[in-house]
Amino acid sequence: MAALKHSRQRDAIKSNLMHRRDHPTADMIYADIRKDYPSVSLGTVYRNLSLLTEIGEIQRLASTDGAVRYDGNLQPHDHFICTRCGRIADVEPADRTALRMQARQLDGIVQDCQVNYYGLCGDCKTQEAM
Amino acid sequence: MAALKHSRQRDAIKSNLMHRRDHPTADMIYADIRKDYPSVSLGTVYRNLSLLTEIGEIQRLASTDGAVRYDGNLQPHDHFICTRCGRIADVEPADRTALRMQARQLDGIVQDCQVNYYGLCGDCKTQEAM
DNA sequence: TTGGGTGCAAATCTTTTGCAGGTGT
DNA sequence: ACACCTGCAAAAGATTTGCACCCAA
Numbered sequence: 332m333a334a335l336k337h338s339r340q341r342d343a344i345k346s347n348l349m350h351r352r353d354h355p356t357a358d359m360i361y362a363d364i365r366k367d368y369p370s371v372s373l374g375t376v377y378r379n380l381s382l383l384t385e386i387g388e389i390q391r392l393a394s395t396d397g398a399v400r401y402d403g404n405l406q407p408h409d410h411f412i413c414t415r416c417g418r419i420a421d422v423e424p425a426d427r428t429a430l431r432m433q434a435r436q437l438d439g440i441v442q443d444c445q446v447n448y449y450g451l452c453g454d455c456k457t458q459e460a461m
Numbered sequence: 462m463a464a465l466k467h468s469r470q471r472d473a474i475k476s477n478l479m480h481r482r483d484h485p486t487a488d489m490i491y492a493d494i495r496k497d498y499p500s501v502s503l504g505t506v507y508r509n510l511s512l513l514t515e516i517g518e519i520q521r522l523a524s525t526d527g528a529v530r531y532d533g534n535l536q537p538h539d540h541f542i543c544t545r546c547g548r549i550a551d552v553e554p555a556d557r558t559a560l561r562m563q564a565r566q567l568d569g570i571v572q573d574c575q576v577n578y579y580g581l582c583g584d585c586k587t588q589e590a591m
Numbered sequence: 592t593t594g595g596g597t598g599c600a601a602a603t604c605t606t607t608t609g610c611a612g613g614t615g616t
Numbered sequence: 617a618c619a620c621c622t623g624c625a626a627a628a629g630a631t632t633t634g635c636a637c638c639c640a641a
Contacts, residue, residue, distance in 0.1 A: 338622080374606090374623070
């Protein structure tokens with residue numbers, strides 16, 4: 332395992348992700364970071380997001396729409412994805428008892444479990460009705 | 462809403478997806494279909510997979526590894542994703558009571574809920590130990 | 592006949608990578 | 617000094633799209 336060195340860019344990326352509540356793509360983080368560090372490159376953002384994911388400091392979210400999204404919230408929680416506008420909102424974690432029972436019966440080692448709700452968010456529900 | 466016309470290609474794509482138990486990417490389906498219809502194009506596969514997803518005949522699976530995967534199994538079920546080999550296996554659906562309670566409190570309309578387990582599948586667990 | 596469907600190829604978008612030079616320890 | 621990290625740009629991978637032609641209803 333390679334030794335980690337401190338890097339200003341990695342700090343900025345992590346800090347940016349921790350301070351926002353949406354669940355940005357690499358590109359969204361890149362755009363935001365560049366306001367403070369105009370020289371950062373997209374490749375560096377990708378490299379660091381992968382690195383941070385590997386060492387467990389952030390989480391990669393599964394998605395249906397092409398681009399992978401990242402989450403800096405390490406507390407257990409679920410997600411609500413609006414199928415109309417694509418927004419991803421954090422949701423209080425549901426009770427995992429039933430899921431854990433299921434996981435125990437699988438042939439393998441379950442390390443994590445993600446719950447995603449899909450539907451229309453409050454805003455889109457209103458607009459859909461018009 | 463545009464009227465749907467029958468198409469041999471769409472049939473082949475749907476049929477292919479329904480008859481396999483893995484959770485293929487568009488490209489995997491394309492490769493398979495071409496054995497029977499060598500003239501099918503990748504664009505057509507993508508167009509039809511999106512169409513079938515929209516009308517609810519198949520399901521798009523959220524993923525963390527770049528390529529979107531498709532599932533022709535419409536029965537309620539969950540997924541176990543191996544973080545080592547990428548395999549996605551169907552899992553008996555866990556009891557949804559707790560999840561439904563959570564969903565009811567959200568500001569919006571929840572139409573669907575996906576549960577993903579992540580970890581090492583049986584095969585990879587064995588190999589990891591060596 | 593007519594509008595949806597298709598093949599093909601180019602375009603777009605997302606993510607990865609090779610390389611030469613920069614930087615933390 | 618020695619790795620690790622970075623910026624840049626090219627490459628690779630995934631998906632979409634414009635267009636002319638084809639086909640089902």
